[in-house]
Amino acid sequence: MTKIKNDLLLRALHKEEVERPPVWMMRQAGRYLPEYIRIKEKYDFFTRVQTPELACEITLQPVELVGVDAAIIFSDILVIPQAMGLEVLMEENKGPSLPKTIKTEQDIDALITTGVEESLHYVMQALALTKQALNGRVPLIGFAGAPWTIFCYMIEGKGSKTWDKAKQFAYTHPLLAQRLLQKITNITIDYLKAQVLAGADTVQVFDSWSGALGPNDFKLFAQPYLIQIADALQNDVPVILFPKGSWYALKDLSESNAAGLGIDWCIRPEMARSLTGNRITLQGNFDPAKLLAPIGEIKQAVKEMINSFGTRQYIANLGHGITPNVPVDHARAFVDAVKEYTPQKV
Amino acid sequence: MTKIKNDLLLRALHKEEVERPPVWMMRQAGRYLPEYIRIKEKYDFFTRVQTPELACEITLQPVELVGVDAAIIFSDILVIPQAMGLEVLMEENKGPSLPKTIKTEQDIDALITTGVEESLHYVMQALALTKQALNGRVPLIGFAGAPWTIFCYMIEGKGSKTWDKAKQFAYTHPLLAQRLLQKITNITIDYLKAQVLAGADTVQVFDSWSGALGPNDFKLFAQPYLIQIADALQNDVPVILFPKGSWYALKDLSESNAAGLGIDWCIRPEMARSLTGNRITLQGNFDPAKLLAPIGEIKQAVKEMINSFGTRQYIANLGHGITPNVPVDHARAFVDAVKEYTPQKV
Numbered sequence: 001m002t003k004i005k006n007d008l009l010l011r012a013l014h015k016e017e018v019e020r021p022p023v024w025m026m027r028q029a030g031r032y033l034p035e036y037i038r039i040k041e042k043y044d045f046f047t048r049v050q051t052p053e054l055a056c057e058i059t060l061q062p063v064e065l066v067g068v069d070a071a072i073i074f075s076d077i078l079v080i081p082q083a084m085g086l087e088v089l090m091e092e093n094k095g096p097s098l099p100k101t102i103k104t105e106q107d108i109d110a111l112i113t114t115g116v117e118e119s120l121h122y123v124m125q126a127l128a129l130t131k132q133a134l135n136g137r138v139p140l141i142g143f144a145g146a147p148w149t150i151f152c153y154m155i156e157g158k159g160s161k162t163w164d165k166a167k168q169f170a171y172t173h174p175l176l177a178q179r180l181l182q183k184i185t186n187i188t189i190d191y192l193k194a195q196v197l198a199g200a201d202t203v204q205v206f207d208s209w210s211g212a213l214g215p216n217d218f219k220l221f222a223q224p225y226l227i228q229i230a231d232a233l234q235n236d237v238p239v240i241l242f243p244k245g246s247w248y249a250l251k252d253l254s255e256s257n258a259a260g261l262g263i264d265w266c267i268r269p270e271m272a273r274s275l276t277g278n279r280i281t282l283q284g285n286f287d288p289a290k291l292l293a294p295i296g297e298i299k300q301a302v303k304e305m306i307n308s309f310g311t312r313q314y315i316a317n318l319g320h321g322i323t324p325n326v327p328v329d330h331a332r333a334f335v336d337a338v339k340e341y342t343p344q345k346v
Numbered sequence: 347m348t349k350i351k352n353d354l355l356l357r358a359l360h361k362e363e364v365e366r367p368p369v370w371m372m373r374q375a376g377r378y379l380p381e382y383i384r385i386k387e388k389y390d391f392f393t394r395v396q397t398p399e400l401a402c403e404i405t406l407q408p409v410e411l412v413g414v415d416a417a418i419i420f421s422d423i424l425v426i427p428q429a430m431g432l433e434v435l436m437e438e439n440k441g442p443s444l445p446k447t448i449k450t451e452q453d454i455d456a457l458i459t460t461g462v463e464e465s466l467h468y469v470m471q472a473l474a475l476t477k478q479a480l481n482g483r484v485p486l487i488g489f490a491g492a493p494w495t496i497f498c499y500m501i502e503g504k505g506s507k508t509w510d511k512a513k514q515f516a517y518t519h520p521l522l523a524q525r526l527l528q529k530i531t532n533i534t535i536d537y538l539k540a541q542v543l544a545g546a547d548t549v550q551v552f553d554s555w556s557g558a559l560g561p562n563d564f565k566l567f568a569q570p571y572l573i574q575i576a577d578a579l580q581n582d583v584p585v586i587l588f589p590k591g592s593w594y595a596l597k598d599l600s601e602s603n604a605a606g607l608g609i610d611w612c613i614r615p616e617m618a619r620s621l622t623g624n625r626i627t628l629q630g631n632f633d634p635a636k637l638l639a640p641i642g643e644i645k646q647a648v649k650e651m652i653n654s655f656g657t658r659q660y661i662a663n664l665g666h667g668i669t670p671n672v673p674v675d676h677a678r679a680f681v682d683a684v685k686e687y688t689p690q691k692v
Contacts, residue, residue: 161507162634162635162669163635164634164635164638164669164671167633167635167636167638168635168638168639171635171636171638171639171643172638172639172640172643211612212635213612213633214611214612214631214633214665215612215613215614217633245612246612247593248612248613248614248617265560266557266559266560266561266591266592266594267561267594268561268594271594285560287513287559287560287563288508288510289508289509289510289513289514289517289558290513290517292510292513292514292517292518293514293517293518294518297517297518319560320508323508323510325510
């Protein structure tokens with residue numbers, strides 16, 4: 001195995017000393033990068049996801065162009081519904097849709113939960129290829145959607161502001177919902193373990209829509225499955241959980257077997273630290289819209305963010321994915337500001 | 347002046363004793379009510395808003411059909427941009443749009459900030475008519491959008507998931523943004539005072555998009571204007587602030603001159619109480635999607651909610667607007683559950 005030269009991310013997750021916090025950006029591979037847009041113009045979304053050479057090239061771009069401290073494999077959380085037998089369509093710049101949604105017990109029973117190593121073989125190939133191409137420069141992050149977030153898409157069939165169909169299903173048929181969530185959890189664990197075998201040095205679980213749930217419902221429909229995933233992977237690689245919007249769950253999740261916890265910008269770093277103690281590494285929480293501010297503002301805000309989090313047990317990141325309208329030099333300024341950070345100067 | 351027979355809402359806002367908590371629902375006038383839909387089929391949105399007789403009829407519907415303890419005038423937060431000279435279009439079931447958005451200092455300087463009593467005279471007429479028709483049955487609530495939320499629409503020109511254009515403007519031109527926010531605040535104060543003169547017994551300020559801001563930016567671009575409005579109205583009527591998603595600001599706002607603070611369902615009542623002490627009346631925070639659950643579940647969840655908030659200094663409400671897909675008997679079950687609440691039985 002190649003030793004990783006820049007292992008800041010892994011050391012931060014292992015609560016070790018670091019010279020400075022590691023930095024990467026959610027959605028760093030894609031969207032705002034002209035080099036990505038050129039590939040996008042030639043190949044449709046699932047061709048990009050399913051062709052290991054393309055996914056590898058896209059994954060490497062931000063490492064080379066923006067200088068992040070980690071690569072995250074270019075893929076999509078909705079490969080899991082596909083692996084479970086559901087069709088997923090992706091309309092460019094419009095978002096995903098599932099023509100056939102889950103409505104009944106029979107729909108749930110018909111879902112496939114095995115063989116993900118084969119059905120999503122292209123992801124594992126992309127990871128292996130990227131691992132090789134990285135040649136130990138930085139760690140490689142694998143990922144999956146959290147069961148609640150995948151559940152949302154499976155029930156609604158597309159994005160939603162309120163996810164009220166998904167919530168209606170959960171509140172009306174809680175046992176059926178939990179059966180579906182468990183199925184998603186089982187295949188997701190297999191999937192993440194396969195990603196680790198293929199070369200992922202750490203994995204992140206994106207619960208993008210957990211914030212639609214209140215604290216009690218989060219405990220019923222999101223938290224148990226996040227905890228199962230963290231438990232199942234704990235001896236493989238460090239696991240980062242990102243329950244967007246669910247600041248109310250930070251204390252509980254900090255007591256899980258996850259190594260890192262992503263937070264969005266709607267919570268003060270000091271508050272997040274006080275809820276999580278020194279039990280877990282925190283990741284976040286720059287407002288992605290602030291990448292549209294002038295570079296001077298970005299650099300100042302990054303400094304203040306790191307001052308608030310401290311440099312230990314901390315991974316600098318955004319509080320949500322980078323948006324397509326961010327100029328590349330602004331993204332680079334964000335990364336540079338973390339690299340230039342020196343505690344003495346502030 | 348007619349004495350209000352059911353003044354539970356006003357007593358709760360004045361921190362007085364109540365037999366049980368008052369209950370009303372955000373967006374209770376409209377959408378899910380068949381009686382409203384019949385009016386909607388005959389008159390377009392701004393005709394409904396601008397015809398006092400129609401607005402009055404729609405306002406009374408939930409009082410008569412669902413039994414809420416307060417009427418809230420049927421109107422729209424975007425009448426303020428209209429009063430300031432901007433065109434606002436409303437596409438049925440699609441949301442609002444502003445063909446000309448604010449881009450420059452000149453755009454801001456050109457905005458009208460006076461004469462709202464005349465330009466929005468139809469709102470005051472609708473309030474007066476409704477006040478008369480209510481004949482003291484329940485209090486009448488006036489409302490306006492919060493300056494930050496109105497700012498968002500004025501810059502973006504339509505709804506947004508991230509409000510990144512509005513935030514980009516604020517982060518890039520903070521002084522200009524504050525000038526615009528101040529202009530919106532000034533006319534909003536005049537508008538709310540005119541609503542009080544016309545018959546509003548209390549007013550609510552909806553900061554629907556404040557939760558897009560992190561805690562520091564909320565303090566720059568939302569909080570000062572909410573506080574100004576609460577200060578300006580404090581000797582007129584009790585003011586309810588609803589900064590959706592901005593749980594991080596609850597402590598500060600509980601120290602303002604507002605009488606009530608709305609909260610969404612993503613914070614435990616106990617936590618909201620601990621952040622706000624006994625300084626302010628809390629309003630909320632039922633997950634609107636839970637109105638889609640079976641009636642038994644709704645009633646149980648309402649009980650638990652009131653148990654958590656306590657019956658004093660509390661107004662039962664949703665954590666956001668009721669959605670169009672809620673069956674009327676589910677809305678009524680929510681209201682009934684509050685009315686049936688007895689602390690002894692639980």
